[in-house]
Amino acid sequence: MAAELASAQDVAQGLRDVGYLADDATALVAYLAAQLGKPILVEGPAGVGKTQLAKSLAQATGRTLVRLQCYEGLDEAKALYEWNYRKQLLRIQAEADGTGWDDVQDDIFGPEFLLERPLLRAIASPEPVVLLIDEIDKTDQEFEAMLLELLSDFQITIPEMGRIEASSMPLVLLTSNNSRELTEALKRRCLYLWLDYPELEHELAIVRLQVPGLGEQVARRLVEVVAMVRELDLKKPPSIAESIDWARALLLLGVQDIDEQIFRETMSVIVKHRTDLDLVAERVGVKLSSAQEAPGGAPAA
């Protein structure tokens, strides 16, 4: 599996083949992570393709994606493992009288009664997997501390069973929206990758890859407008996925050029808050209408 990723260029090519355009730094970090067996901590604003990176890496390497979505109050029972109490209880009740305690104990704390949660599943999998720990900043610090053993040694300790070591080296990605400062201990164990909104040309390439039917000119105009919208102070700036959605919408409508009217009619695809809508309509709509006049007016004059 890892043989496929012989260099950073291979990673970039593999990702491109599954429809993810990674920039040089992303490909390099992904490659290093696979080579060094270190987790990647991916940070950046919402909607720049952090989660998608993990999915695409899994697809490109042919590995299974194991995903752990983090949220406030996530605990070990939901992330690591849990004993299947009911089954254990039934096992005890079904036990004939006279069986010694030791026999039962050995029995009910076996793999049969263990419910695997994502982290344990990723570790115990015989095939190497891609483990995505999504939005790690949503959890408590205690959970982060718990992850440390997993991330540095790829092992999990279950008191009743002992240590479970990874049988294969998973590729681990942690994503964070930077809503909370992560602990130094966690950062130290990871390679760091900051994903920002892509540059204009890069986003253009992404849109053209994802929506091949859209005309070159409209696509360029589209990413320009999206870049303009991101400049504003919005509650939620448009993500790459939303640019793509917008491109699809424009393709469906058969739009040849983005003028003010088209923009006003379709901007709800990229702007999702009422207050944001007002702001964008005011700032960008006006710019579009004036930009429309300028090229139109020049040849006439």
Added chain:
Amino acid sequence: MAPPRPDRSGRPAVPASRRAALFAADRTGPPEGLVAHILEFGEELRGEGVAVGTSELLDAFAALPQVPWEEQSIFRETLATTLAKSPDDRRTFDLVFDRFFFRASELAAVEEGVDEGAMAAGREGSPDEVDLDDLRRQIAAMIDAGDDDALRDLARLAIFAFGQQGEGSGVVGVDVQRIRRRLELRTDPQPEFPPEDPRHGGLPRAGLRRFEQVLRQELERRQIARTGALPPARPLSDLSRALPSGPLADLANVHRVVAQLKRRLKTQGLEQRGSRRHAHVDVRRTMRASLETGGVPVVLKYRPLRPRRPELFVLCDVSTSVTSASVFFLSVLHALHDSFRRMRSFVFIERISEVTEILQRERDFKAASAAIGRDAGVADITGYTDYGRVWREFLEQVEDELQPRSTVIVLGDARTNGRDPAVDVFAQIAARAGRTYWLNPEPRLYWNYGDSVIGAYAPYCETFECWTTAQLEEFVKALTAPHAMKR
């Protein structure tokens, strides 16, 4: 996305002897000299406040042999991903990287007596042989493609082509602009070129700036080679270290920090309750669940935790003594309103005025601050802050609503203009509210000097120095620190 690597064969080769002088080693790993350099580099990063641990440096050494690190951009990215672990750190890293390796390689060159200018001249003949139009076209193409290594080589060539015609002014900044003009690189569209030429639609501004940077470095390098000595190193100033930002970005920053604040205020207290957290067993649901297991209550069902709704009261000083900070405070207030529903805000000078409605109505920050300036009517006669009166009026207005769950935040400089500070009234407010914070826009150094009475209020609230977003973040961080929980 990786731009396709440009074909370099069509270009006159430029000797990379300087790089070779530093990286004289095979692909197997960083050579001894480089290891020492990286350690020094780590030391320098620490000096600029980036927490680089030994384990990080070890990671860097483990990572380098895995990649073709002779290429500068790969070398840089590899070090960055292992050493710099936040956007701020990355910014510092880039600055220090440029400074450090530039100086290191220059020093090596000076020590070994390598002079690239002379070598280039020797190998390539006279500058007249360089095809200027071709050079212009190539540079434009590379700026458009954003290939740093190629740009660097081309910059050397450009200096070589223009620099030896007796036009060097000796001042680096002047030379940079002169060469750029001679190369006819502009951001505005130049329709005389064919459409496939990047100059046809104008060059990207960022790319052009990057080229100027490279050009400047190369010129400095020439200067060092000429004089044979390094200029003294300067530590980074706060200005260059800060991420580039405008007023809009500042506003966005405040919004971001306030979003954090909201999370903190919401979740706080949950961890404090600790053991009590699981104390409320829902007997009814537990019994029902036990039917599944034959009446044995295997799974305990708990009453759901009701997250506390923070109730905020924010008092914001808008008098002349805090003019410089009041825009910042108003933007904090504005951002708070975006995040919290149960919140009442007041502005005050001599008396207070509730502005909750204005802030709820006006989404735009400018319109909101204008409306506050127009409608609030907080200055009575003198226009000087009267804290005593403010506390009394505040208590009168919200007395019934203040409860242990509410948080009071005061934004002000505590300068009473010699009037009665009414500490006892403030103490009453603090006693009724669950938590009271005071954010003071003055540097701590000036506290309690002159008519500042922050010291008198300090026993009843937690005080913070706060006039930048960074300090606002400190405040948010302090909220979660354990000592803030003692109340």
